[in-house]
Amino acid sequence: MYPNLSTGAIGVQATFGEAVELAARYGFGGVDFSIVEVEKIVQAQGEAAVGKLLNDAGVRLGSWGPPVNWRTDEASWQADLPLLGRRARLARALGSDRSSTWIMPGENDRDFAANYAFHLERLGPVAEGLAAEGCRLGLEWVGPKTLRDSRRYPFIHTMEGMLKLAADLGTGNVGLLVDLFHLYTSNASVSAVHSLPVAQVVNVHVNDAIAGRSPEQQLDNERALPAETGVTDIAGFLQALAAIGYDGPVTVEPFSQRLREMTPADAVQTTADSLRRAWALAGIPFPG
Numbered sequence: 001m002y003p004n005l006s007t008g009a010i011g012v013q014a015t016f017g018e019a020v021e022l023a024a025r026y027g028f029g030g031v032d033f034s035i036v037e038v039e040k041i042v043q044a045q046g047e048a049a050v051g052k053l054l055n056d057a058g059v060r061l062g063s064w065g066p067p068v069n070w071r072t073d074e075a076s077w078q079a080d081l082p083l084l085g086r087r088a089r090l091a092r093a094l095g096s097d098r099s100s101t102w103i104m105p106g107e108n109d110r111d112f113a114a115n116y117a118f119h120l121e122r123l124g125p126v127a128e129g130l131a132a133e134g135c136r137l138g139l140e141w142v143g144p145k146t147l148r149d150s151r152r153y154p155f156i157h158t159m160e161g162m163l164k165l166a167a168d169l170g171t172g173n174v175g176l177l178v179d180l181f182h183l184y185t186s187n188a189s190v191s192a193v194h195s196l197p198v199a200q201v202v203n204v205h206v207n208d209a210i211a212g213r214s215p216e217q218q219l220d221n222e223r224a225l226p227a228e229t230g231v232t233d234i235a236g237f238l239q240a241l242a243a244i245g246y247d248g249p250v251t252v253e254p255f256s257q258r259l260r261e262m263t264p265a266d267a268v269q270t271t272a273d274s275l276r277r278a279w280a281l282a283g284i285p286f287p288g
Contacts, residue, residue: 001204001238001248001287002030002247002248002249002250002287003027003029003249003250003275003279003286003287004028004031004032004062004063004251005019005022005023005028005030005031005062005268005271006031006251006252006253007019007022007032007264007268009253009254010252010254010256010259010260010271011259012267012268013264014264016033016034016038016041017041019031019032019033020053020054020059022268023268025268026268026269026271027276028059028272029249029288030249031060031061031062032062032249033061033064033096034065034067035065035090035091036067038050038091039090042090047093047094051094060096061091061095062096062098062203062248062249063099063100063177063202063203063248064096064098064099064100065099066084066130066137067083067084068080068129070101070123070126071122081126084129084130085129085132088132091135092134097134097135097136098138098202098248098249099136101123101138101177102139102140103119103139103140103141103155103156103165104142104151105143105147105154105155105156105157106147106148106149106150106151106154106155106157107151107153108151108153109152112155115155116155116156119165120165120168123137123174124171127171128171130173131173135173136174136202137174138175138201138202139162139175140162140177140179140203141159141182142220143158143181143182143183143184143186144182144185144218145185145216146216146219147220158188159178159183159186159192162176163176163200166200175199175201177202177204178196178203178205179205179207179253180205180206180208180226180237181223184218184231185209185215185216186215189233190239190240191236194240194243194244198244198245198246201244201248203251204251205250205252205253206237206251206253207224207252207253207254208228208230208231208232208234209223210222210231211229211230211231220255224254225252225256225259225270225271226275226277226278227274227277228254234278235278235281235282235283237282238250238284239283242282252274252275254271259271
């Protein structure tokens with residue numbers, strides 16, 4: 001596994017090229033990206049130009065969101081689906097077969113059964129399109145009870161529930177985006193990661209929870225950097241991932257106002273430092 005930079009997750013606005021440069025400067029092995037943005041660069045400059053940018057920087061591609069607007073109206077979803085194949089093909093050609101998306105833990109207009117059917121209907125063709133190009137889809141459960149309670153009907157909010165949805169999609173290429181904050185807020189131990197076949201872990205997010213709040217009191221959009229508060233077990237989490245042989249990106253997603261108020265360079269440096277501390281706590285040599 002390798003430290004991976006998502007500039008958007010830490011409140012830094014950056015183009016693809018800028019994100020690659022920041023990742024290289026501060027010791028990240030990979031970078032998350034928009035496949036739509038990268039496709040435009042390839043159309044203007046050629047695929048080789050993107051490959052050269054990554055090779056020169058010593059940075060690989062991390063994860064990307066499936067470019068399909070599956071959550072809203074049917075027309076938008078249907079319009080995006082025909083474009084998915086070529087974009088997935090491009091992402092894989094450039095070195096990334098990992099796509100991931102999050103699932104809301106509640107809904108106001110659909111009860112659980114109707115919402116489950118909705119997700120099977122909307123995500124099924126997305127998973128099929130990715131599978132056809134050798135790409136995987138990671139589904140992220142969202143743990144906080146405070147968010148679930150803000151909706152009329154609760155929905156999937158645990159690892160076990162999301163694994164069932166992944167299996168029910170039936171395409172064989174759907175697994176999990178495992179986020180440490182959501183593991184904690186769904187009252188699961190990092191030991192649960194040891195039970196996962198590595199093929200089911202498509203993507204990983206790390207962070208910490210707010211001190212002084214129980215798992216049930218945590219707010220989805222208020223988190224901390226890895227190893228910042230010591231509430232979540234980052235060492236055990238990384239050790240579990242290493243034990244199952246996870247070799248993908250590990251991305252910081254802290255939703256931290258403190259980080260957002262920093263300069264881009266300081267925010268990226270602080271994020272990199274937090275990952276180094278986390279790796280050290282786990283007793284794992286930091287890549288690079």
